[in-house]
Amino acid sequence: MQLIDGKAVADQIKQEIAAEVAEIKKNGGKTPHLAVIIVGHDGGSETYVASKVKACEQCGFKSTRLSFESDITEEQLLDQIKMLNEDPDVDGFIVQLPLPKHISEQKVIEAIDYHKDVDGFHPINVGRTSIGLPAFVSATPAGIMELLKRYNIETSGKHCVVIGRSNIVGKPVASLMMQKAFPGDATVTVCHSRTKNLKEITLQADIIIAALGSPKFLTADMVKDGAVIIDVGTTRVPSTQTKSGFKLTGDVDFENVAPKCSFITPVPGGVGPMTICSLMKNTLLAGKKAIYK
Numbered sequence: 001m002q003l004i005d006g007k008a009v010a011d012q013i014k015q016e017i018a019a020e021v022a023e024i025k026k027n028g029g030k031t032p033h034l035a036v037i038i039v040g041h042d043g044g045s046e047t048y049v050a051s052k053v054k055a056c057e058q059c060g061f062k063s064t065r066l067s068f069e070s071d072i073t074e075e076q077l078l079d080q081i082k083m084l085n086e087d088p089d090v091d092g093f094i095v096q097l098p099l100p101k102h103i104s105e106q107k108v109i110e111a112i113d114y115h116k117d118v119d120g121f122h123p124i125n126v127g128r129t130s131i132g133l134p135a136f137v138s139a140t141p142a143g144i145m146e147l148l149k150r151y152n153i154e155t156s157g158k159h160c161v162v163i164g165r166s167n168i169v170g171k172p173v174a175s176l177m178m179q180k181a182f183p184g185d186a187t188v189t190v191c192h193s194r195t196k197n198l199k200e201i202t203l204q205a206d207i208i209i210a211a212l213g214s215p216k217f218l219t220a221d222m223v224k225d226g227a228v229i230i231d232v233g234t235t236r237v238p239s240t241q242t243k244s245g246f247k248l249t250g251d252v253d254f255e256n257v258a259p260k261c262s263f264i265t266p267v268p269g270g271v272g273p274m275t276i277c278s279l280m281k282n283t284l285l286a287g288k289k290a291i292y293k
Contacts, residue, residue: 001258002151004230004265006143009150010273014058017284021060024288032287033062034118034279035084035093039077039103040070044236045096048276052094055276061283064090070100077103078111085113092118092136092286094279115292118282121168130175134291136282141173143274144209144230148183153207153228153263156185161202163218163251164211165192169232173209198222210251220256229257229264232271248272 025031034056038049049065056063066080077095084093093116099105109117114124120138128135137145148155160177164170170190177186186207191198193212202208202222210218211232223229233251241247250267258264265271285291 001261002263004147004151004263004270006147006265006270007273009147010143010277013146013277014055014280017059017280020284025060030091030287031060031062032283033064033089033091034283035064035066035087035090036096037066037068037077037080037084037093038096039068039072039099042098045098049096051276052279055280056283059280059284061280061287062089072100072103074103074107077108081108081111085111085116090116092116092283094119116286118279118286120172120282126167126172129172132179132181136285136291137176137278138168138172139278139282140169140211140232140271140275141176142278142281143271144173144232145176145183146278147230147265147271147274148228151263153183155183155207158186158206159204160186160188160207160209161205162188162190162209162211163192163198163202164209164213164232165190166211169211173211177207177209212251214251215249216251216253218252218257220253220260223257223260225260226262227260229261230271231265231267234267234272 036049036052038045053063053065084090095108109121112122114122117125118136120136125135129137162170162174174188174190177184177188189201191201199222203224205227207228209230213233213235215235215237229252231250231252235249236246237249239247248268
């Protein structure tokens with residue numbers, strides 16, 4: 001069993017980005033600039049945003065954080081998005097989800113200029129990704145593909161089972177795994193909460209991507225020997241062993257599943273660091289106008 005170290009890969013990629021940014025600056029080019037909008041004081045969101053700002057520093061980017069109270073109106077938030085769309089210095093920006101209930105997340109996503117949508121959530125980027133055109137690929141799926149690539153995990157002709165059908169992970173990663181590329185060329189089955197005989201299906205899988213947000217859902221009896229397991233889950237569960245009283249837990253029963261696998265991602269330290277790293281990659285591409293001229 002080999003552990004897929006997402007933290008080590010992410011650190012390596014951030015060093016590669018930093019070297020490229022240093023070169024851009026040396027040649028008189030513009031420093032890539034990422035802006036982040038955060039609404040309210042959700043603990044998880046605050047942590048993610050802090051990590052993104054830190055990653056910007058590591059990559060040599062300029063970053064701007066715009067914080068608003070949770071009583072901001074939808075109209076006011078859309079005005080802020082318009083301002084960032086029109087700001088020539090901002091190469092890419094994200095609106096940290098989830099948003100308060102009175103704001104339509106879909107409306108917000110569609111209001112972002114797709115040229116600056118480094119989260120890869122805009123329907124134009126989603127559509128272009130699904131048919132294999134250059135696009136800002138959603139950060140978590142892009143991070144998963146990068147891990148498979150850097151660990152040289154064979155995907156061609158393999159049976160990949162994706163558990164979860166979210167627009168942020170399940171659907172885009174299934175689409176990427178099907179494409180004629182490496183990683184890709186896999187036969188993909190997407191399972192979800194309504195799937196019958198889930199265990200029968202997962203037992204046939206060479207690669208399982210678990211992205212359903214249900215702690216320790218994937219158990220050892222659902223996994224065949226030698227399978228590759230990518231665990232996207234990050235649920236905070238109460239724990240007496242940590243100072244915070246919580247522990248990040250994946251969708252996979254790691255302790256019992258790991259011995260059966262050829263490769264597996266841990267939680268934390270697997271897919272998580274790659275998500276932020278993919279966001280940095282998209283910001284660099286936006287800064288270079290590499291996707292959309």
